[in-house]
Amino acid sequence: MHHYSVVAPLFAVVLLAGDALSRRTEPDLSFAESVYAKMSGACRAIMDLRYNDLTDQNHQIKTIKIVQLDGNTVRTYPINEAFVNLTKPGIFDITKQTKIIIHGYKDSSQSAVPLDLANAYNDKKMFNVLLVDAEEMNKDGYILSAHNSRLIGKRLANLLANLEHFGANAEDFHLLGISLGAHVAGWAGKYFQQYKARSLGRITGLDPAGPCFSYAYSGQRLDKTDAAYVDVLHSNRLLQGIIEPLGHADFYINGGGPNQPGCYMPSCSHLRAAHVYIESIKVPKSFIGVRCKSWKHFQSNACEKEEYAVLGYGSSTATRGHYYLRTSPKPPYGLGMDGIKNKEPVTDNWLKSLDDLNM
Ligand SMILES: *[C@@H]1O[C@H](CO)[C@@H](O)[C@H](O)[C@H]1NC(C)=O
Numbered sequence: 001m002h003h004y005s006v007v008a009p010l011f012a013v014v015l016l017a018g019d020a021l022s023r024r025t026e027p028d029l030s031f032a033e034s035v036y037a038k039m040s041g042a043c044r045a046i047m048d049l050r051y052n053d054l055t056d057q058n059h060q061i062k063t064i065k066i067v068q069l070d071g072n073t074v075r076t077y078p079i080n081e082a083f084v085n086l087t088k089p090g091i092f093d094i095t096k097q098t099k100i101i102i103h104g105y106k107d108s109s110q111s112a113v114p115l116d117l118a119n120a121y122n123d124k125k126m127f128n129v130l131l132v133d134a135e136e137m138n139k140d141g142y143i144l145s146a147h148n149s150r151l152i153g154k155r156l157a158n159l160l161a162n163l164e165h166f167g168a169n170a171e172d173f174h175l176l177g178i179s180l181g182a183h184v185a186g187w188a189g190k191y192f193q194q195y196k197a198r199s200l201g202r203i204t205g206l207d208p209a210g211p212c213f214s215y216a217y218s219g220q221r222l223d224k225t226d227a228a229y230v231d232v233l234h235s236n237r238l239l240q241g242i243i244e245p246l247g248h249a250d251f252y253i254n255g256g257g258p259n260q261p262g263c264y265m266p267s268c269s270h271l272r273a274a275h276v277y278i279e280s281i282k283v284p285k286s287f288i289g290v291r292c293k294s295w296k297h298f299q300s301n302a303c304e305k306e307e308y309a310v311l312g313y314g315s316s317t318a319t320r321g322h323y324y325l326r327t328s329p330k331p332p333y334g335l336g337m338d339g340i341k342n343k344e345p346v347t348d349n350w351l352k353s354l355d356d357l358n359m
Pocket of ligand 1: 081
């Protein structure tokens, strides 16, 4: 589609402008945000054209794979065979919770971050662990991939509805989406509700993708209505991550970004949410957030209430609101209760991050 070639460079301009702004000590994001909103709107208009264009996506959807980690065994199923294979005796345990990990743009189930996340759960030996692999539908232009997130989510919802019919509980499904994968999870939640008239248990958005999705209606992106509990980690707001809060609980890591301490590239900050989540599985309660109005309030120790919430693995599904915390600039990231004290002002300043690394 020739439209992509027009919008992609415009996004690049916005992203660079955002990057430059974020490196100032007092970032004024309002201009970049308003440009971002316009770009996202244009992007969605193209996505909608595309959606009406394409009636038969079967050849692409068939390329989706489900990868199951089961102890030392890895089983890979084409999506169209996944249900039949998973429901063979001894393969899928309907009494367990199921963790479903969804990768992002230009990524696959076999890259480090989704695989580390899946392995961290697999090591607990308590869960069914599945990875969605939609590499073929995420390897071309960003807008096309953003559009495909809906098709992938719809197909995934169909599999989950069948597994529920087989005896699994909807509330035992926990989808974890990285970047664009967060919106795939959102669509899966929306379609699951259409198919079964009930909600999936939980969706975790790991810095949900921003371009095309920031300032979209709740029906066009991940939203808190997509599961019984939706928790979102923000680490690269304004650049690759979504700008607005989406969940029942939104956790702003070091203010939510755009820059994370110890990071020099937006992609590093963007993936920090997933790295933090992975650490929360291995070291429970290493990340605690405090409920606060804004990062500025947090930084000036002006959070109104002493309301704390565990981020990630141990997160209570009753958590509501916006939570802020600091992390270490390098692993292990978790600071426990120290992360809610604003000892040293962690700013979005790039140079400050260099100091943190003693470089
Ligand atoms: C899935 O089931 C088919 C048909 O029974 C079988 O041939 C195939 O080996 C199974 N795949 C896996 C990964 O177990």
